[in-house]
Amino acid sequence: MQKFKNIQFGLYFSIIFFILPLIFRSNYSKYTLVWFCIYCMLAVSLRFIMLVGAVNFAHAGFMGIGAYVSAVLMMRLGLSFWITFILGALVSAIFAAFFGIITLRLKGAYFFLVSFALVEIIRVFFSSYFVDIFGGVNGLIGVPPPNGILWLHFDAGSLGLLYLIGVITVLVLFSVYLFEKSYWGKVFNCINESDNLAQSIGINILKYKVIVFIIGCFIAGVAGSLYGCTNGVITPDDFTYELSLFLLVCVVLGGMENILGTVLSVSLLVVIRELFRSAAYFEPIIWGLSLILILLFAPRGLFGLGTNIFWIAKSTFRSLRKKEINAEG
Amino acid sequence: MLELVDVSKRFGGLVAVDGLSVTIKNGEFLGLIGPNGSGKTTVLNLITGFYHCSSGKITLKGESIEKRKPHEIAKKGISRTFQNTTVFSEMSALDNVVMGIHLRSGLNCLKSLLPTSSIQKIWGKAQDSAFELLKFFEMDEKTHIKSADLSNKDQKLLQILIALASKPQILLLDEPVAGMNYEEIESVMKLIKKVNELGITILLIEHNMKAVMSYCKRVVVLDYGRKLAEGSPEEVKQNENVIRAYLGSPELIT
């Protein structure tokens, strides 16, 4: 039934994806597909976190942590990519655990604000502290690609690297999908709709929110390490709140209903981003404008079928206002 | 079984609950009434951990619970409903009740991530239990309706079922018949009585005097967060302080 149809669709999509670079053999198409994958991972993990009602504006920051840790371990300690990208993601996840346990208790608006502060702090940290390790404002140049396994090469710009990233992306998306469709997904749904009701039936909402947050940031860390390898250069300005904003637009545009919506909107936005590559200041204007237009006229997202974006934090935000637990009766 | 000893709750300068001491006995059907603003819902929130007491103790079977979080209190066997009808509106009625079984279903674990056959079995069992509960409230025809589409009465019944699903010892109901007409009130109160007859202790907060007086064996009256009177419905009805507090309210003159 529905589950299998979705998996089928995912399969077709992946097959198309893997065939594309064989048809369009240019470096440019490889480059675009790599970006598509990385953004997919980021947008889907952001949406995953938003499933429990937390709008994580620091998502780009956690990507940055993964990227920097992985790159530093490779470049300064000479460790292999296969170890460092897990370590990078782990550091990101551990940091997410600390941050999440403290801040996920807060109502949605406060969490959003604190995550905004966090992404700035992370950027400041990587540009001003430990400059000999992190490269300061100029960042790290010459991040090495993964070393090959057996006969496979993963050099920058190669087909091998593209397929590797593609496979990782598919694995990530599939895992998120499994999570969501399981009983845990229903629990997230409950937390999102009404955290009061969820608590009253025994759901420890902090525990679930933190777990989801850790997983989402772990994935962002993985995306970060992959980003480092493909780009070769990482700077603190790669991980600003503007990237978080772009990811947020992707999620909002795609609707919260399913992963497919997010993936479709990422494809659309990657195309648009490439078109506007040259107009440096125009780009964020487009994102800002699209966000406003979508929210005003299509709050369910262009591809979202039946889920209002405002549903995602109905209880955490409204209880600030509505005082569900009324000091009145 | 559930004891509140000298419980107070202050919000800044406002004293919502003032030195309240109440004992709820095992298996009883207790009513909590009082004018608007008398602190009834606050008491509920204090018991269930949504608010913390400014002072005083709350004990369940001797164990102190006033510092616990809401989900821990649910685990201890205290369930509640909410004043604003709160159900999981995007889910079907059946799924709502299944979620209510969360603590007892065995699904509350890591293994439930994978769609294995044992998880499927547990899920099936949970669905059966949920169905039985819906049948108990004569709602078995409505299991697959999205809960947002249910009538007010059905939503309130669903709320009670969600709270019942975790097999609580005590059920705290916050105005379960608000917004209903006479017939609806009658049928809902009869169902609540059925629940009490199963041995589940019930604390009923209500504005509807007739409902409280007809079904509750004992009544506690609050005013300005303080206990005004306590006793059988008859005793309370004749209490001078209570009459004064409700002065002008036609409900008490039945």
Add this chain to the structure above:
Amino acid sequence: MDVNWVQLILNGFQSGAIYTLVALGLTLIFSIMYVVNFAHGEMYMLGGFAGYFIFYQFFINKLGLPLTLGYIICFIIVAIILGLFGFLLEKAIFRPFRGDLLGGLLISVGLGEILMMGAALCFGPETKGVPPAFAGKVSVLSASLSNQRLAVIFGGGLVMLGLYLFLVRTKAGLAMRAIAQDKEAAESLGINYGFTSSLGFAIGCALAGVAGLLVVPATYIDPFVGSGYLMKAFIIIIIGGMGSLTGCILGGFMVGFIESFSSFFINIQTGTIILFVLVIIFLVLRPRGLFGRAEV
């Protein structure tokens, strides 16, 4: 190292005053509309640019008005322009999101981006400076403070006083406070929520814009300053308490002092991190801030 404490304190006062004004606008908007205006920093930036174009280019260069007079007139104009802008924005964009925190937040994020990049496109990304409206310096104890900076402190204080009087003495201000306390009750008393909302938003924007104008002759302006001030405003509001004006003022000056002292003794970045840590501490120990509402 010779520490000029008076200088540090005065600097703290000055930045504190500006931060407080910006934060006041944000918290006002929040109390009335329950929306966190992410574009608030851009209002500050627009006020600064208005200062550049109207005060500097137009009044001074073109009309040749005396500095101080031109500045004061500009002050009034900026307040009106930004107020109007805010009013229209609220009616056009924020209206469906009154009371909806997430939606309002997201849409204001979009708005902020548009304003910031739009300003970069229209005005150019370079920083611009404006000559001081109040020339000369003043000596306070062992420190010296340019008159312009002194004007910032006094101007800021005047604006805060004006806000206080407005909220306490005027009918519109009373309406706003009523809505901030209990929206439904206020409406049932006949207060027009829509209009008051828009007015509140307008005043909030005007506050930020005026802050920008106050500061631009003392420092500089570029299209990207908004987010820095926005973040400071958030910090202040979290520490002082969402929706509390007293908390805002206290928090604002506290932030100003922390920044002033830490940038002298350590560096600016560490100052920012200290503030961030402070925010986390507050969020953990006292989420409603110093004076925020009890149930948060």
